[in-house]
Amino acid sequence: xxxxxxxxxxxxxxxxxxxxxxxxxxxxxxxxxxxxxxxxxxxxxxxxxxxxxxxxxxxxxxxxxxxxxxxxxxxxxxxxxxxxxxxxxxxxxxxxxxxxxxxxxxxxxxxxxxxxxxxxxxxxxxxxxxxxxxxxxxxxxxxxxxxxxxxxxxxxxxxxxxxxxxxxxxxxxxxxxxxxxxxxxxxxxxxxxxxxxxxxxxxxxxxxxxxxxxxxxxxxxxxxxxxxxxxxxxxxxxxxxxxx
Amino acid sequence: xxxxxxxxxxxxxxxxxxxxxxxxxxxxxxxxxxxxxxxxxxxxxxxxxxxxxxxxxxxxxxxxxxxxxxxxxxxxxxxxxxxxxxxxxxxxxxxxxxxxxxxxxxxxxxxxxxxxxxxxxxxxxxxxxxxxxxxxxxxxxxxxxxxxxxxxxxxxxxxxxxxxxxxxxxxxxxxxxxxxxxxxxxxxxxxxxxxxxxxxxxxxxxxxxxxxxxxxxxxxxxxxxxxxxxxxxxxxxxxxxxxx
DNA sequence: ACCTGAACACCGTTCAAGT
DNA sequence: ACCTGAACACCGTTCAAGT
Numbered sequence: 388x389x390x391x392x393x394x395x396x397x398x399x400x401x402x403x404x405x406x407x408x409x410x411x412x413x414x415x416x417x418x419x420x421x422x423x424x425x426x427x428x429x430x431x432x433x434x435x436x437x438x439x440x441x442x443x444x445x446x447x448x449x450x451x452x453x454x455x456x457x458x459x460x461x462x463x464x465x466x467x468x469x470x471x472x473x474x475x476x477x478x479x480x481x482x483x484x485x486x487x488x489x490x491x492x493x494x495x496x497x498x499x500x501x502x503x504x505x506x507x508x509x510x511x512x513x514x515x516x517x518x519x520x521x522x523x524x525x526x527x528x529x530x531x532x533x534x535x536x537x538x539x540x541x542x543x544x545x546x547x548x549x550x551x552x553x554x555x556x557x558x559x560x561x562x563x564x565x566x567x568x569x570x571x572x573x574x575x576x577x578x579x580x581x582x583x584x585x586x587x588x589x590x591x592x593x594x595x596x597x598x599x600x601x602x603x604x605x606x607x608x609x610x611x612x613x614x615x616x617x618x619x620x621x622x623x624x625x626x627x628x629x630x631x
Numbered sequence: 632x633x634x635x636x637x638x639x640x641x642x643x644x645x646x647x648x649x650x651x652x653x654x655x656x657x658x659x660x661x662x663x664x665x666x667x668x669x670x671x672x673x674x675x676x677x678x679x680x681x682x683x684x685x686x687x688x689x690x691x692x693x694x695x696x697x698x699x700x701x702x703x704x705x706x707x708x709x710x711x712x713x714x715x716x717x718x719x720x721x722x723x724x725x726x727x728x729x730x731x732x733x734x735x736x737x738x739x740x741x742x743x744x745x746x747x748x749x750x751x752x753x754x755x756x757x758x759x760x761x762x763x764x765x766x767x768x769x770x771x772x773x774x775x776x777x778x779x780x781x782x783x784x785x786x787x788x789x790x791x792x793x794x795x796x797x798x799x800x801x802x803x804x805x806x807x808x809x810x811x812x813x814x815x816x817x818x819x820x821x822x823x824x825x826x827x828x829x830x831x832x833x834x835x836x837x838x839x840x841x842x843x844x845x846x847x848x849x850x851x852x853x854x855x856x857x858x859x860x861x862x863x864x865x866x867x868x869x870x871x872x873x874x875x
Numbered sequence: 876a877c878c879t880g881a882a883c884a885c886c887g888t889t890c891a892a893g894t
Numbered sequence: 895a896c897c898t899g900a901a902c903a904c905c906g907t908t909c910a911a912g913t
Binding site: 391394395502503506507509511513516519520523532533534535536537538539541542544545546547548549550552553556560575578579582584585588591592594595596598599600610611612613614615616617618619620621622623624625626629631 | 746859866
């Protein structure tokens, strides 16, 4: 059976990091990968394009990396390294939880390729693990019964993952269409309102959209995210006082 | 700009559904697509394999469908059609919300290709919309202030989406490895415990795993899901009584 | 130790041609 | 109206060969 993750490969890493004719090493390859993923998206990324970016033949990269999957796992963890984690276990756990959730959401939106990759791989690189540990430490401090901590972690961070996924996907579509988010939203709404089936459900939810408020797409997304996060924190507090 | 979804194509659909030499039509193509996706997964699926399955040339399919994306959107909505939705607006909203969340989770796990596709497309097919409407009707009945309804819907169903995503991904890995879920879990735990970095975080969460309990992977997943859903419902109730 | 070139077995999609 | 065959511009990866 194939190894389940780059992070579980044997100790020995190929190559030191000096003196290569082309100046290649894992770090440079990983950075270039992130750069290309940001610029062109996951679908367009290929080993051949990466090689071209590095002024090297497609197969050179395979000296440093076994497969494309391994490379994408490395890029995934590199991106997780951008998260700013709380550095002390003090202060209000609610504040820290909100900060972690907000950081994660922003990361997913900043790198639209991250959500599919986080859903595909094991997420056991060093930066992913640091994030997991930070999450765990914060949620522990909420005072939940021990049997509920893992479930509460899921509730909060699977929500953020799901929310960030649809949001980043929306952002990617906007970029591809060369519009602003608000223009894209309006034009999609128009298209959807023209088809009778979809028009009906839009009509049904008009009051909810109005009540939520927000003049721009960005504002609407922020309001929903904030309310949902408040709801989750309220849920945790309820579970602390009534463990059920 | 390209049309944003199959569901927004112009009225005129090509072809009636009788008399075709090969007996092809959209429904047959969509069903075959779902069958292949279930059997071999999203990565292995191709227009050429589908054509072979239908005893037809690769290009015949393009008479009925403009692109592979369109076809995948059709398959996505076909799968959403499997969801059993509550047929009346009575009974406890909590019960119905739990039922909807459980159905959606099971759907994601049953079709591991669904989660990536739901994250990629617009989800405005008839069955997707029916699901959205059902969700909206149930959450409305919880009695939240109007400005919080869309956020609460996000909280619950983005959580389920995220949870179902990692769970289905786990199931797909298990299947690919030809093991049972418990065997796969144990072997991954072993591999992760051998690497010192990952061993540390496992060690840190040992108490939480023990407190959660559950003798099998399936049980652990069920417990976390149930607790998280309870937490979300408690959060909704808290927001009903203290709207903030 | 590191990099290249050619090749294999694939892709999605276009287009002109058949019936 | 529906289907085919050949072709284009790609893929990830293997392998033998170069330096």
